[in-house]
Amino acid sequence: MTYGLCILLFLIGLYAVVTKRNLIKIVIGFIIMENAVNLLLIMLGYRLGGRAPIIWKNAAGAADLTGFANSSVDPLPQALVLTSIVISLGVTALMVAICLRVYQRYGTFDISKIRRLKG
């Protein structure tokens, strides 16, 4: 169910990218899509009532690995999402910079008016 909502969010972003004519709205669509995928990744590692994935010591003073495996959330997707957020930040910054340059050259954000390449 929650996974389905992430996919729905992804599709909403895709809808914005495909149908919108304003460059900034297309960029926003991409941001929605990126966040949908990031949310999906986080959801995969989520556990209801789970603990932060840091190994703690048990009463005997040793690392409590069984307790860790039984109650903590999956740390790997969090690492993946961290990487993917950085990448999407880079892509978004580049995209906005190009929108800015396009606006300087063409004087518009409307993609139906930015059409010099044909064929």
Next chain:
Amino acid sequence: MNNFLIPFFVILPLGAAFIVALVPKHLNKVADAIANVSAFLLLVASAYVCMNNVSGVYFVGGWKIPIGINMALDGFSALMLLIISIITVASSIYSISYMEQFTWKSKFYCLFLLMVTGMNGVVLSGDFFNIFVFLEIASIASYALVGYGCRHEELEATFKYLALGNLGALCVLLGVAFVYGLTGTLNMADFSIRTAGNLNNGLLVALGLFIIGFGLKAALVPMHAWLPDAHPSAPTPISAMLSGVFIKATGVYALVRVSLNIFPAMQVTHEIILALGGLSMVVGVFMAIGQWDFKRLLAYHSISQIGYVMIGIGLGTPLGILGGIFHLINHAAFKSLLFLGAGSVEYETGTRQLRQMGGLSRQMPVTASSTLVASLAISGLPPFNGFFSKVIIIWACVQAHRYGYAVAAVVVSVMTIASFMKVQKYAFFGALKSKWEKVKEVPATMRIAMVFLAVLCLLMSLLIVPGAREVVLQPAVDSIIAGTNYVTHAGGL
């Protein structure tokens, strides 16, 4: 066993990229030197790897898989590394003079080397998520390079490329999420073992997402819309890199590796690859034949030639895969050479329109003759390399009883000849137009790069000779056919 040569291919260009970025504006020569030396070192290392058939695995940080990250090198990766390095060397030599038109060369070389880092990383990476990361490193650098000139058309092409490329990357990331959610592993070898050929519906969705994502990067029709805009808009050495190796390393390599090696090679996957390849081959050449912009024509031919590669590999027979791989490296050589030739003409005359050129072979003999070599090679005329790979692909189609694809391949080849006869006639042959009488040959470094690739176009046809074939091409073919081999020796399991 750790093979320390493997991370070298990523570390060297990555380190060089950040060092070259620090070079100030008035020391452009230093930037040239750093980029060219690192490209040359990569060529030496990859030639060593390819000739000695080195294969192995490197565990990053010493963590064994499936916990750690690994980089794997096998025959297919080694061949890709070699061809990436060859085109990198040619492009970076060419850039020495060509990039003088732009002011700050070190910024260009920084992005250029980051793109090489990304491509080498995709080719060597052993897990799904790192393929995505390196794909994005290469892609972000290439987005910035396509819009490097910041003119109207370039910015428009960049946005188009950025939007579609980002869509492809997001599809790949979504596929990675599906794979992790359903199998609990990201390592490709481990994934292959855990699924053991049994795919549930979720994994089929993931496979579909990977095919869409990597297909977008490989510009397979109907996902090709960005390529004819993006490739001509980039500075010429980058056009050569993008068409020559970028679409192959991030598109074809990743698609073939994931869909045929890691996911079990199913009949339906072969059919999809064949259909996409056939469509690209035919549509690409039909679009190309009507073009009058030199670089745009070449870009459409890239789509068409990638179709040949995909058909060869999609057949799944050893001969077909051999033809596909052989055509892949041949196309890298002659298409880069054609782009460099088109760039040289543009450098001297300032136009890309074929109708405005004419008779340039007298003024620019080196450019004209090397472009002629490349035109003959891409048209598939003997004794150039393109002839042999096309013949192998067509013969493999006949052997596999796919007569429709064989006929299409022959027809497309004839149309390719027609469109390159047009290029030669309008650009280089005929009477010299009076306004081009002062046109000179391009500077020496640009000529060296073109002659290097032209010689390569001729020499690569020798790869088909028994003896050379076993060393260079056969390991790559074997590693595609035996998908499980990848698991045992690259995974270290």
